[in-house]
Amino acid sequence: MSDKPMKFKVKGSIRDLLRFKNLVKKRAKIIDAAPASFKEEPYINTLAARLHPELQHLVVREVIEETGTCKTFRLVPDGAGSRELAFFQAGQYLSVKLDVNGYRITRPYSISSSPSDALKGFYDLTIKRLEGGFATGFIWNTWKTGSAVTASGPLGQMYHAPLRDGRSIVALAGGSGVTPFRSMAREICYGRLDATLRLIYGCADDQEILFHDEFRELAKKYPDRFSFVMVMSCEETSVEGCEKGFITRSVIQKHSNPAVDSYFTCGPDVMYDFTGLELAALGVPVKRIRREAYGEIKKPLRFKDFPQSAVGRAFSINVRLKQGSVVVSASGDESVLVALERAKLAPPSACRSGECQYCRTLLVKGDVWVGPECDGRRAADRQTGYIHPCASFPVSDLEIVLPENGEVRKN
Ligand code: FES
Missing domain, CATH: 3.40.50.80 (Nucleotide-binding domain of ferredoxin-NADP reductase (FNR) module)
Structure with missing residues (x-):
């Protein structure tokens, strides 16, 4: 490095500053004159929407009996709401939205067909009928050839990523x-x-x-x-x-x-x-x-640190909605999400196990228990009082604010 003192051109610096001052004005003028929306949707936005659609509108093309308790439902785009299927990584799942007698619930199911099959135009969901299963019983009874099905875009982390996983x-x-x-x-x-x-x-x-x-x-x-x-x-x-x-x-x-x-x-x-x-x-x-991390957190009592004081107790949840508030009852051994759905509210959800963050909700008052294996919250969310209702169990009366952008319906 030279040890000569640096020479400043005072005149040049002022000229540069003036140029910068004018640049800001000039930029503000251009911004004011610009149209409020894109003339053409940027390609990257279109690509993102195709890869990660919020919803996919599908129809059952075929039902294949696999075993006495498992059926494969072959789903194709309905041609109106969805013209093509979102591509995915082998191992991902769809969260299907169900309306069971006014109870709006979601259930995640792995895609059993391959991404190449999606390019040919179909997804397979192979679903086991569970004994007394609320959702699986409904699916088995109502999904026939031609039935409409609404599902999320592909979600989930259990896929092969070469930077992360071995070959x-x-x-x-x-x-x-x-x-x-x-x-x-x-x-x-x-x-x-x-x-x-x-x-x-x-x-x-x-x-x-x-x-x-x-x-x-x-x-x-x-x-x-x-x-x-x-x-x-x-x-x-x-x-x-x-x-x-x-x-x-x-x-x-x-x-x-x-x-x-x-x-x-x-x-x-x-x-x-x-x-x-x-x-x-x-x-x-x-x-x-x-x-695979999706799916209901069943039997929370099996976790060693589950608070025994909450077992068998009933709590109330004051739910603040955009259009007012409602009080919902909850039991100590059911997740906050299940309590909300039982009250016919339909907060957003997908994985139902604390991973995807779709159900992120502000806890204003009260305490919940969150299992260490299902706490997918960011550190900042933990510090600022956000919970994932799907992975949170009440241990006191609660007050929560449901997300405004979510699909919340009070029947
Ligand atoms: S539904 Fe995924 S975190 Fe709650």
Whole structure:
């Protein structure tokens, strides 16, 4: 660097300052003269809306019986509200909006078809009918060929991202939790996803197995990209070459390489708890484990730190809406979101497990319990009193302000 003193041209600096002063005026003039809207929608906005539509208006084209308790609903754009399907990443889900006798609810379901299938014009949702299931019973009874279905754009984080995940994926699936892996298997075998997939698929009996023939076919045709092993927990099974019992650490070790593989898990809560411990025992770091995080937080009492004082108690929630307020009753072992929906309010929601932030709501008064595994709030939200009603359970009377931009309806 030169140690000569810098010379300032005073005249030049003043000229520059004047230029800058005029620049501001000139810019203000141009802004005033500009039209309020774009002459043409910028391409990037159009692309963003196509990739992330708020809603998709679909119609059931076909219903495929998979097992006694699972059906695949093939959905296509209705041609009016939606002309095409949003592209997605294999492993993502749609949140479907249902109106069950005036109760406006949402339910997330994994897309079981592949992104390539979406380019051909369809999504598959494979849905298991749950015993006494409020939403699944409604879907099974009312979704027929030609039925209209409203769904969100594709959502969720359980997809292969090369910067985050290894190339070798091991999927641990339980029962109908195999649906996102059928999407991944297809995409990998079609050569559109640069990864390999080893599926370790646990089922309670032969009747529960989904897509068995398809998996066999894909494994035979693309052995270097896809393979699978069945793990049957029943005494009697006709599945040849399967493992017996559960997806234990010895099964995982036998069929994968815990030192390098990336593990993706989808299945019932009990399976997450079990396989989580088994993977930890095998030394798999948390950063190489993904789990499907959507879905209702059931049985909060199973969490060790759930406040026992709230169990069986009734609380009131004063809900401030744009058009006034309403008082809703809630029980200590149900989420705030469920209490609101039971009162026929329809706050925005998608994942129902604290992850997506769609239901972000201001808590003005009172306390809630939020499970450590389902607290997807940003630090700033935690400090400023925001909650995710889907992942919050009342431990006192509450007062909340529902988001104004949400879909809130009081029947
Ligand atoms: S619905 Fe996703 S965070 Fe509440």
